[in-house]
Each structure stands twice: as structure tokens, then as C-alpha cells.
Amino acid sequence: MLKVKQLKISYGGILAVNGIDLEVRTGELVSLIGSNGAGKTSTLKAIAGMISWQSGEILFNEVPSSGKSYELLARGMALVPEGRGIFTRMTVLENLQMGAYSRKDGEIEVDLEKMYSFFPRIKERSKQLAGTLSGGEQQMVAMARALMSRPKLLLLDEPSMGLSPILVDTIFEVIERIAKAGMTILLVEQNAQRALEISDRAYVLESGQISIEGKAEDLIKDPRVSAAYLGA
Template sequence: MSDSQAGAGSALLSVRGLHVAYGGIQAVKRLDLDLFPGELVSLIGANGAGKTTTLKAICGLLQPQSGEVRYQGRSLQGQGPWDLVAQGLVMVPEGRGIFTRMTIDENLQMGAYLRRDADVASDTEAVYARFPRLKERMHQLAGTLSGGEQQMLAMGRALLSRPKLLLLDEPSMGLSPIMVDKIFEVVQDVAKQGVTVLLVEQNAHRALELADRAYVLDSGECVLSGPAPDLLGNPQVQAAYLGA
């Protein structure tokens, strides 16, 4: 989606003037950000730029110092992650956050915990079809999986909640190149199916290749934003984040 297309509709997520502090340290400063339905948007920047902090503030894991986060036109002030999952706003955290002492299948069912519809079984099978390795090990404890398998499980669990907006925090971190390709393939496929995605990713080149638009964070502030192909060709971005 282009900026002009985005501007023609209502934002699914709108962040205005976001400030988040850890003690006396300002981690995010004056951040404005919009996501429109069906977009895949990336947040890129160096370590410590405020990317993960931004996601945590959006999904209620951190209380902003000031600013506003609106989702589907309504303020999220005072709501926790459990409230937002029920509204279709779901995060896959850095480090996966799986339940290590539960089986793969039990982890997946936790993703559907708030659902009361009749499609949970078919959606579970769709996740297993997407990640056949999980199907083969469905009764295995999640803590015994490899890093890549755990990332598959974390994403599968999130998909079973039927997200409208999926926040992904460093999904490729620590994975083999083959597994990275698989995870990004899934991210792209999920976006094509109409789920809006906000992707935080250290691999800036891959993130910009996938995204429709992107924001570049530096020391908690947005220093650049625009269509991802434009940022991919931007000399400043190339020098700072793409190794050019």
C-alpha cells in the first residue's frame, strides 16, 4: 500500500506523541506511527533504538509516559495485553515466550483460549499444515524444541488467536539462514491473507524487502519513514543499516 492509499482510509493503529521512559532514560520520544488495514510495516534501527519498547507500549506491556495509542479508532489507555488479544491485537515477543513445560499442541490451544467459535480445530490443522514439523512433534514438550521450531510455535499460537494486527518482535533472531527464510515466508504469507503486520527486525534489508512501508528509529525517535522500496535505496539507510 502506498502512502497515498494509506492516507485515503482510516488507520487500524495510530500512535501519537508516544513517550516511554525507563527510570530517567527516555527510550521512545515523540513517536508518531500509523498502520492501515492490510499493510506490512517494518520498524528498523540499531540496538537500543526503541523498537521493542514501542511494541510493548502498543500492546500494553509498558505504560507510556505520555502520548496516545488508538486501535480501531479507540484509545487503548488502561488496557492490558489480555484485553487486546480479544480485540485482535496480538504480539509475538522477542524470545518467543512459549510455555516450555507444555506440549506443542497445548501451546497452540492457548492461542485459541479466548475463542468460542467452531473453527478452532480447523484453524489448528491449518497451523500444522503451515508448520509440518510441529505436527510431527505435537505431543513433545515445547522446551525441547530448537530455536526455529519454537519460533514456529510462537507464530502458530498467535495465528490461532485470529489476529487483525500482528506485532512481531525480532522473529529471525538466532535462527539459521534456512529457518530465517521460512519465517519470513510465513510473515509474507500472513500479510497477503489480510492480517496487518508491524515487524521489528534487526535484519533491516530483509525487513525492507518484505514491507510496504517502514519507520527508521534512532535513539527513540523516528528519523525517516516512507515506502519501504524508497528506504531500501536511501543512501543514509544503506550506510547506517544495510552495510553499504
């Protein structure tokens, strides 16, 4: 579904991502892990059409990316950005409706109920301004809003950042549930242990380059990954 070939991203002459290759196949949950500044978010933003890249190629369903986020959204790619990016002055319900703004089908109400089943807490707050919610609740709204577009590929950027351990558990349970229902997911996450536990495959990004890749179950056992990211 997604292929990234020799991607390079620079900021003011500084190379942030240096010729990486990665792939996400239909139905997979793939994680991209690494430390702060490794280039994870830059990679995800380039894939989503949020920033430009210097060279390389991004293919989504075998079609080269236009680099325009609105076109990628129309083709079935949705991003849950780092920091959530919700509409704080809109209600929870209005945020979810915005996620479905490009849809023309008659099943939006059905999907709203599905989102509420994933995240019962935001159903209780559906009429509340999103900006008044806790960080964890805002993350739930951001994920539900992205899912309301019925994406073929869901991009998640640091969904557990800044959350309490209990809410981290909730978020990862929902991600795993969505993946088991057939959603294709690319997950960027600093919590390497939790990401690898629910992923099919993973890539380790270090200083803008892929240093290790493989099945998630193998990476958990890899001493290099354990020493650097799993606290072993």
C-alpha cells in the same frame, strides 16, 4: 487500524522513546527497523499493553488503548514477543490451544490444520514438549500460537533473532504469506534488508525518534538506510 501519536516511554528517568508517531493501515505490513537500544521493542510492548508509557496516545481501530494486554487481545491484537515466550512445559499442541483460549467458535481445529500447513515441522512435533524444540521451531510455535487467536493486528518482535539463515528464510516466507492473505502486521526486526523486502512501508527508529519513514521500496534505495542498516 493502529495509530501511535507522540509516544514517550521512560525507564528510571531515561527517555527510551521520544515522541514518535507511526501508523499501520488495515492490510499493511509495516516494519520498524533500527539498531539495538533504539526503542523498537519498548514501542511494541507499549502498543501491546505490556508496559506503560509516559505520554502520547495509542489508538487501535480508532479506540484509545487501555494499556491492558488482555483487553487488547480480546479486541484482536496479538504479540509474538522477543525471545518467543512459549510455554516450555506444555506440548506444541497445548501451546497452540492456549492461543485460542479466548475463542468461543467451533473452528479451532480448522485453524490448527492451517497452522500446521504454515509450519509443517511443528505438526511433526505436536505432542512434543515445546521446551525441547530448537530455537527456530520455538519461533514457529510462538507465531502459530499468536495466529490461533485470529488477530486483526499481529505484532512481531525480532522473529529472526538467533536463527540460522535457512530458518530465517522460512520465517520470512511465512510472514510474507500471512501478510498476502490479508493479515495486518507490525514487524520489529534488526534484519533490515529482509524486513524491507517484504514490507509495504517502514519506519527507522534512532535513539528513540523516527528518523526516516516511507515506502519500503524507497527506503531500500535510501543511501542513509543502506549505509546504516543494509551493509552498503
